[in-house]
Amino acid sequence: MYNDNQPGILTDAGVIDIGDLCPDGGQAAIVHLIANYDDLKSQLESRAAEGTPVADAQLQAPLPRPNKILCMGGNYREFGAREPSPMWGFTKRHHSIMGPGGNVVLPDVDANIFHHEAELVLVFGRGGKDIPASEAMDYVFGYTAGVDVSARMPAGGGGRGRAQHAAHLGAQIAPHLLSPCVDGELRVNYNTDDLAHSIAESIEYVAAIEEISPGDVLFMGTNHQGLGAMQDGDTIAVGVEGVGSFNLTVSDPLKRRWPKGVDETTARDIRESAGGPGRQARPLPAE
Template sequence: MKFVTYDGGKTGLIKGDGVVDISSHCTGSGQAAMESLISNYESLKGDLEKLAKDGDATPLSSLKLDAPLPRPGKILAMGGNFLENGAKKPAPMWGFTKSLDAVLAPGGTVVLPDIDANIFHHEAELVLVFGKNGENIKSAEAMDYVFGYTCGLDVSARIFTDTPAPARVPNTLPISSAKSYNGFAPMGPCIVTKDEITNPQNLHVELRVDGELRGDYNTNDMGNTIEESIEYVSAIESVSPGVVFYLGTNHQGLGAMQDGDNIEITIEQVGSFSFNVSDPLKRKWAKGVDQETAKAVREGTSGPGRSVRPL
């Protein structure tokens, strides 16, 4: 099944090209309602299946979608988790968290902040939604804790100074300030329950900017499996229903986000949505894929966006 949050906090079940209002089966609205649905899904499943068959649906085109989880309890994320189309070998795992204020709904607008960033990159990612409480989860049991998946963008401001960055502290998930500005975590359009995904480790991900294909990869390029990634983060942070987990990206299709862009992400079996970009400073970068970053990450010579500057 596919679930959405819409029209200011209602909870809905997607039926074809429409949405059945299931708010009466949830407690509260918005984030609280979706969390109650996830927590009670097994007991609600029979009623939801009936609504999916017989419920009256309102056309999706007439609704305003919110992020399916407008304010998750945590936004966890993996870093450097892809092999760049087989060019790299799996590296020690690391990750980070994002501010809850970063969530953006489909159709929303990311406003690029007034900071001295080399570039603002779009990172299209499969996002996992946890379904129950857990910590220190072993990989063999990891999928039991998954409720479903959604699409997400990890918007990243690449900020570099003359001061060397401190070494990563093992077994921590620090908040990334450069990835936590308002609107830097677009999510949507829905949550797809895990039973509808044939194999989350084999999904095609695409990202387009004004119709131009940039991101184009498969989740089978992950260096660490989803199960291994869950084991890693849950040893550091506890999880609960509605916590989201960005699983990382392939860097070969990154590019600049700039004023006036319309950015669309599509993930096979999950869905697609788009959002807009505004930059009050009207900064400009080269259009298309950031080939310098793609090469640097592929060859392991530097971090993304280190040598790029506005035109």
Template structure:
């Protein structure tokens, strides 16, 4: 199933729904109420197995509202934690595995389908870039999860765009360096959605096609099989450091092939096989501009074809 949050026209209430090819089916009568949209989604995740028969009946017999008649919201409007992998993909001629490493991204940066990525109003970062990523949604509490039982901690998957401010590789503030997580944590820098695809919808998260378009130009175009450290290792690593709770998000990093700039007036779209697609707008009050297209610098080469750089026998 694909779990979503949405709003009806003229209604400020975030309603739970099942996303289908025909639209969204309202599940408001089935999913227990809560004090916030995030809490309601967390409660839905925790109670999912008990609710599954009623949800399946709704999916089989309910009528869907066309997507043009509703507003989809981020399925997790304010995750408790967002941990993102740094890089984590085999790229170019690389043949030595790098250590697994992660950073915390600001949960308040989350926005959803149809929303606007707003570039911040200061001039120090020389560029703002997109990183299309597979994100894991946790069912907790989960602590010291092993790679053998990693599925016990995973509820499902969603799409995430890790928007990044960079200067000479990383963002800086006047006279002081900004750590990676700050350059990635401005408001609106964590588009998430359009839904949570439950784990049974994604039997193998390390064999999914990830794509990203900017104004219709294909940029990211890769397979999650190229991860240096695969989803079980990411879950094990993160849960060794901290207790993961229901609704937390682990983002798996990006393949930097096809990296490019974001700038005012653009429309961007992310799509991950088995999960879905979402479009967003980009706004820059300063109307800055950079070269358009794929950035042919140290990170990117060519996005036109899906390549697998993963060694046959990685270290």
């Protein structure tokens, strides 16, 4: 999606408009494309290679308002330090989506810390319910890059030390190595071979609870060993091998500060605990 939520094909030569192949715009356009991809594929491939230069196009989230944003929790083995735990997950509100270049404003909540969670995000191409793992990959349209912005709440605040906030999606969907950077500092490189539960198993799990529709998304979870604070003035770049990368910025009206770099306390807690992250450190005084 680009400019005024118009659908396009992102190529090395630029952005090729395909609005004539999709009714309406925004989410309805991409859902139509996903649901009818097999019939539209030959027309998409025949489009001229020239388009609007990427520098002149405002790239946006490829799915501006998914019907469902499903998220897996505790779904990595932390580089093999943990055995797979029982599957669990959560949802996010569909209006929380932001696209490339978005600015996340940290809310006025009593959070211990705000974390960036770089994740592989799958996009569903077919709808269904009670999907067995043996058939699950037939329901995947493609993948994009995502960041789940999480506020870690004080112990006793309920849940698994998490407050819902924003979900960011990269500019493109592509058919995986993840690498988040903050102000040019690489926080972690991790691969999906560290998943505690495979993509197919995760689809089976969520589809037993929720009915899936084309254009719904599933955040596959994160490896917590490279998490760090998100704070005012940060620029965060997230890349997924084979999918692409995107940037986002952070602002905080309260100007809260945390130590820069990897949050080693949370990394250790996650390695040693079967539960979700619950960090007790408090923010530094505002500068």
